[in-house]
Amino acid sequence: MSQIRSQVPAVHAQVYLNTGTAGPIPQSVHTAMVHSLESQLAEGRSTMDHFIKMGGVMAEIRATHAAMLGCEPGEIALTHNTTDGMNLVTLGVNWQPGDEAITTNLEHPGALFPLFAARERFGITIKMADVLNQPDEAAAVIERLITHRTKLISLSHVSFITGALLPVKEICEVAHRHGVLVLVDGAQSFGAVPVNVKELEVDFYAVPGQKWLCGPEGTGALYGSQAAISQVQITFAGYGTMDSYNMYGGLLPKGGVQKFEQGTVQPANLAGQLAACSWLTEDIGLDWAFSRIRHLAGAARELLAAVPRVKVLTPAEAAGLVTFQVSDVSADHVAKALLDQGIVIRTVPHPWSLRLATGFYNTEEELEQLAAALTPLVR
Numbered sequence: 444m445s446q447i448r449s450q451v452p453a454v455h456a457q458v459y460l461n462t463g464t465a466g467p468i469p470q471s472v473h474t475a476m477v478h479s480l481e482s483q484l485a486e487g488r489s490t491m492d493h494f495i496k497m498g499g500v501m502a503e504i505r506a507t508h509a510a511m512l513g514c515e516p517g518e519i520a521l522t523h524n525t526t527d528g529m530n531l532v533t534l535g536v537n538w539q540p541g542d543e544a545i546t547t548n549l550e551h552p553g554a555l556f557p558l559f560a561a562r563e564r565f566g567i568t569i570k571m572a573d574v575l576n577q578p579d580e581a582a583a584v585i586e587r588l589i590t591h592r593t594k595l596i597s598l599s600h601v602s603f604i605t606g607a608l609l610p611v612k613e614i615c616e617v618a619h620r621h622g623v624l625v626l627v628d629g630a631q632s633f634g635a636v637p638v639n640v641k642e643l644e645v646d647f648y649a650v651p652g653q654k655w656l657c658g659p660e661g662t663g664a665l666y667g668s669q670a671a672i673s674q675v676q677i678t679f680a681g682y683g684t685m686d687s688y689n690m691y692g693g694l695l696p697k698g699g700v701q702k703f704e705q706g707t708v709q710p711a712n713l714a715g716q717l718a719a720c721s722w723l724t725e726d727i728g729l730d731w732a733f734s735r736i737r738h739l740a741g742a743a744r745e746l747l748a749a750v751p752r753v754k755v756l757t758p759a760e761a762a763g764l765v766t767f768q769v770s771d772v773s774a775d776h777v778a779k780a781l782l783d784q785g786i787v788i789r790t791v792p793h794p795w796s797l798r799l800a801t802g803f804y805n806t807e808e809e810l811e812q813l814a815a816a817l818t819p820l821v822r
């Protein structure tokens with residue numbers, strides 16, 4: 444563990460229990476990004492060689508993401524963050540006024556705001572499944588909301604609020620029985636729990652680089668199945684979109700999800716994203732990371748449950764987020780008091796609560812430190 448922790452120096456500067464917001468940057472990601480910037484400084488960034496090299500890096504990132512998500516590299520588009528992927532799909536559906544989308548009351552703005560924008564622009568109706576206290580029942584609750592006007596179900600795999608792991612496979616079975624597309628926000632699942640998009644049978648799955656992958660901000664990816672992609676149109680067209688074009692005739696887009704890729708990206712970000720993939724998959728090992736995250740989340744639940752007046756909201760079926768409330772003390776006050784002691788967690792809304800995240804680089808001692816710091820605060 445000390446060897447792993449030495450590679451993510453930020454975990455020594457604080458008790459880092461907020462990977463759900465952004466993971467600590469590993470040394471190898473920093474090195475790759477600095478190396479890229481130095482090469483841009485020394486060698487420039489405008490030759491054909493440079494662009495061919497970038498194309499190779501992008502192909503490697505798509506391939507690693509495909510391996511992590513259980514799909515083909517051609518089914519991965521590179522994006523700028525989770526929300527980017529959520530927007531690309533949500534706003535690309537062939538909406539007609541009066542069409543319907545379904546989401547849940549466990550969602551982040553990354554899923555909700557693109558739906559709100561679609562409502563403003565296309566006149567759709569958004570139906571919200573109330574699964575706050577019954578995430579396991581999500582498939583049945585959602586099925587009751589489906590009508591012949593439903594075109595999209597947009598929801599997260601792991602709720603950023605309660606940390607609940609939603610039964611995405613069951614939801615997809617229900618959706619597909621009714622011919623509805625499913626878009627999954629994978630911000631809190633990718634790199635935290637095993638994800639196989641083919642087994643889950645999702646149509647689209649959006650992931651970030653900066654959270655459980657520990658990569659740079661400004662990076663992410665979107666899985667889109669070959670079958671579903673033809674049902675979603677391009678919102679942002681750029682040269683990344685095209686297979687070919689004709690000045691007078693128009694654009695022939697790429698056949699798959701890569702039609703959503705647009706234009707220039709920062710090479711240092713790509714270098715960091717690739718280094719993060721390599722660190723997690725080759726140096727750390729995904730299976731070990733998943734089981735460690737799960738183990739620590741379970742330990743956190745137990746420790747918190749033993750603190751008087753603390754109520755854990757996270758259900759047993761969860762990933763690396765643990766959400767709790769302290770009766771009669773405001774969540775903001777608790778978060779601030781913990782921060783003053785060097786313990787970084789965060790507040791979440793709906794319902795207003797506190798949330799910690801257990802990265803594989805965290806330790807049992809850090810969780811005990813958190814529980815011990817809470818005890819005097821709740822008195």
Ligand SMILES: Cc1ncc(COP(=O)(O)O)c(C=O)c1O
Pocket residue numbers: 463464524525526527551552553554599601602603628630631650651652663
């Ligand atoms: C569930 C969920 N979705 C989306 C986001 C937004 O992620 P990004 O900044 O990658 O768009 C977050 C980030 O906190 C999240 O927790």
